[in-house]
Structure formats: structure tokens, C-alpha cells
Amino acid sequence: MGLLLMGIFLVFMFIGIPIAFVIGIVALVGILNVPYIPEVTIPVKMLNGLNSFVLLAVPLFILAANLMNHGQISQKLINFSLSIVGHIRGGLAHANILVSMIFAGVSGASQADTAGVGKILIPNMKKQGYDTETAVSVTAASSTIGVIIPPSIPMIIFAGLTNVSVGALFLAGIIPGILIGLGMMVLIYVYSIKRGYPKYERTSLKKFSKLLIETLPALFTPIILIGGIISGFFTATEAAAFASVYTLFVSMFFYKTLKLKDIPKILVDTLTLSSLSLFALAAASALGELLSYYQLATWAQEFFTNNIDSKIIFIIIIIAFFLFVGTFMDAIPAMILFIPVILPVALHFEISPVLLGLITIMTLAIGLITPPYGLCLLLAAKIGDLSIEKSFKSVIPFIGVIFFVLLVVAFFPNVAFYIPKLISPGLF
Numbered sequence: 001m002g003l004l005l006m007g008i009f010l011v012f013m014f015i016g017i018p019i020a021f022v023i024g025i026v027a028l029v030g031i032l033n034v035p036y037i038p039e040v041t042i043p044v045k046m047l048n049g050l051n052s053f054v055l056l057a058v059p060l061f062i063l064a065a066n067l068m069n070h071g072q073i074s075q076k077l078i079n080f081s082l083s084i085v086g087h088i089r090g091g092l093a094h095a096n097i098l099v100s101m102i103f104a105g106v107s108g109a110s111q112a113d114t115a116g117v118g119k120i121l122i123p124n125m126k127k128q129g130y131d132t133e134t135a136v137s138v139t140a141a142s143s144t145i146g147v148i149i150p151p152s153i154p155m156i157i158f159a160g161l162t163n164v165s166v167g168a169l170f171l172a173g174i175i176p177g178i179l180i181g182l183g184m185m186v187l188i189y190v191y192s193i194k195r196g197y198p199k200y201e202r203t204s205l206k207k208f209s210k211l212l213i214e215t216l217p218a219l220f221t222p223i224i225l226i227g228g229i230i231s232g233f234f235t236a237t238e239a240a241a242f243a244s245v246y247t248l249f250v251s252m253f254f255y256k257t258l259k260l261k262d263i264p265k266i267l268v269d270t271l272t273l274s275s276l277s278l279f280a281l282a283a284a285s286a287l288g289e290l291l292s293y294y295q296l297a298t299w300a301q302e303f304f305t306n307n308i309d310s311k312i313i314f315i316i317i318i319i320a321f322f323l324f325v326g327t328f329m330d331a332i333p334a335m336i337l338f339i340p341v342i343l344p345v346a347l348h349f350e351i352s353p354v355l356l357g358l359i360t361i362m363t364l365a366i367g368l369i370t371p372p373y374g375l376c377l378l379l380a381a382k383i384g385d386l387s388i389e390k391s392f393k394s395v396i397p398f399i400g401v402i403f404f405v406l407l408v409v410a411f412f413p414n415v416a417f418y419i420p421k422l423i424s425p426g427l428f
Helices: 002-014 019-032 042-051 054-070 073-086 091-104 110-127 132-147 152-161 166-196 205-231 234-254 262-295 296-307 311-325 333-350 353-368 374-384 388-411 414-423
Strands: none
Touching: 002 019, 019 091, 019 132, 019 333, 042 374, 054 073, 054 091, 054 110, 054 152, 054 234, 054 262, 054 353, 073 110, 073 205, 073 234, 091 110, 091 166, 091 205, 091 234, 110 132, 110 296, 110 353, 132 152, 132 166, 132 205, 132 353, 132 374, 152 234, 152 333, 152 353, 166 205, 205 374, 205 388, 205 414, 262 296, 262 311, 262 333, 296 333, 296 353, 311 333, 311 388, 353 374, 353 388, 353 414, 374 388, 388 414
């Protein structure tokens, strides 16, 4: 039966059926062929998989991101970012990365970053003399920071799966996200010197002050969100609700760039995008019941315990595994399926669940820019009208930056935990 299910999974993936349906079909076929699991288990498990207050944060953070994009807050963040780094050679590309880091502190959704920022910056970068490959690759790659710098939707899902503090995961993602952003900026600077990318005049103090005041309401959002969650003032779901209401208020009444007539379309877009992730999560919950029946977690723990005696080797295997999985599966179903299997083994090797979450999420973030799944790469390539082959080739150096930071975090976790321990040592 196991070989049959694996065959179905691979064939359906190869012919291009969406991963959520592939997982659901495999779960259905598997459970229907197990006499001890009633058929009603499938809808029950799918429903229970979504019956979580924490998961409500997923559509709410996506809503906040869509409100930012439709309310033109992204454009204001771009202008502010340009005032900071625009005078550096390759300033527009640097601003692309910086605005993704700021955007990440509000939405927690990489795809929304790619779509919102990419529609503005990719055409502008091409007009400014950047080659299409660079415009597409820097936009797609910097968007991955959205799931690393808090708030992060995958971190919320991981916390729900493992009962780890959301605040601890959020704090742990700050330094790696910043390091990735800075590493990409160094890479862009090297490109800019070599290829002669343009730079802007240094922004005057008066103009910078004006842009800062104009952008301040948007910049306050990540501070309020992260501070509120860490201090216990509100949960991750409440923070997502606050982000949505706050972004709506700022867009409609402060910037006045969002109209009441825009709301229905924004809600439809949010529900469409949210449903993809949440249906995949529901299907993965049903498949999880099948994996439990076959005691996959117990088998995995026995295998690693009997055959691997090195914590370092185990971490390398986990990174390699999720690099592979991330090429054809979104982070949420991947974690739902495999974290319950991997977590007991990680605890056996005395790996902190927070570190495991960080490694997993950073590795799966690379999957957002690797074909065939690579949703951020696909979106950026479509906006830039560039083939996937050329897009992937140009994004490889940026993948190298993410991978380098990932290895630093994996083998020197105190790099990621330094500020978190400083702010809230009780969480670690």
C-alpha cells in the first residue's frame, strides 16, 4: 500500500495537480484501504485540522498584506526605503530588499510581498537600466524574508503544531532575517559596481524627515505587533486582527488611498489566497491520520536513533530533506505532514524546538524561489515577463545567501538567539 500511495503522489505531482488535491487524494485512497479507519475520519480530520484559533491568523495576516498593497502603503514604504539606501550604487535594488524587510514585519506572507512590491519595482528597475534577470531575482529572493522576520504565518503554524511559544519563534527570526537582507544587499552592491547600476542623489534631511513622518504609521505596525505578542498583550491571532484593522484605518483615513468600494475585491483576493493554504493544511491533517496508523513517527525515531549518532548529521539531513520537499510543496502542508514525525527525533538529539522551527522555515523559504513550486519566483517572473529557466539561474546567488545564513543559524544557534535571550531570557 505504501508503494501505491507513493506512486499516486509522484504521478499526480508530475502531471501538475495542485499539491493540496494530491495530498487529499492520497489520504482518501489510503484511508479507504485501511479497514480499521472509518471513512468519516477524512472529513472529521480535515475539519479538526482547521478548527484552531491560531489558524485564524493566516487569512488575517494575508488580509493585512492585501490592504497594504491596495492602499498603496507599499509605494510609501518604497519611497522611504529609497531615502535611506537610494544613494548607494544600485539604490533601487537595495530599496527593494529593504522594503521587503519592512513589509515582512507587517504581513508574514511572502507571496503578497512579491505581488505588491514586484508590480511597482520590477518595471521601475527595468526602466532605470537594471537587466530583467536582476529585477526579477532580487524581488523574488527578498520576498522570502517575509516568512522569517516576524510576524510569520509558517511560524504560527509551527507553534500550533509543537506548542512552542509564538513569541520565542518570532524573536528567533529577527536576526536571521536581517542577516539575509544585509547579505543580499552586499551581493547587489557587487553586481552594481560590476554592471554600473544607477544610484540616486542623497536625500536631504528635510525630505527624509517628511517621508519618515508620512511613513510612520506603517512603520509602527511591526513594532506594535511584535511587542504586543512578546509582552503577552495579545495573541498572534489577535495581532493579525489588529494588523488588518490598523492597516484598513491607516489606508482609508490617514493616507486616503483606499475606498469603501475596494473592500469586496480585497476580501475576495484574501479568501482565494487563504483557501489554497488552508485546504492544503486540512488535507495534510487527514493524511497525518494515515501516517499515524502506519506509525511513521515511531519508525523514523527508531531509524535515526539506531543509525545516526550525530546531531550535526541529523541537522544536515533535515536541511537536505526540506530543501527537496520545498521544491514541490508549500511550507504549511510540509510542516503539517513531517514535523510530528521529526520533532521526537530532534528532541532525542536535544535540539530546541525553536531552533528546529527556525531551520525548517528558513529551508522551506528557499522553496519559494526554486522550481517547480517556487511561487515567489513564478510571480516575479510573470511580472517581469521572464522565463522560469532564466529567472531561476539569476536567483541562485541569492539562494546561496539564504543558505549560508541558514547554516550559520543551524550550527551556531546563539547567533539567532542573542537578542531574544537579551529581551526575554525566560523563553529560551
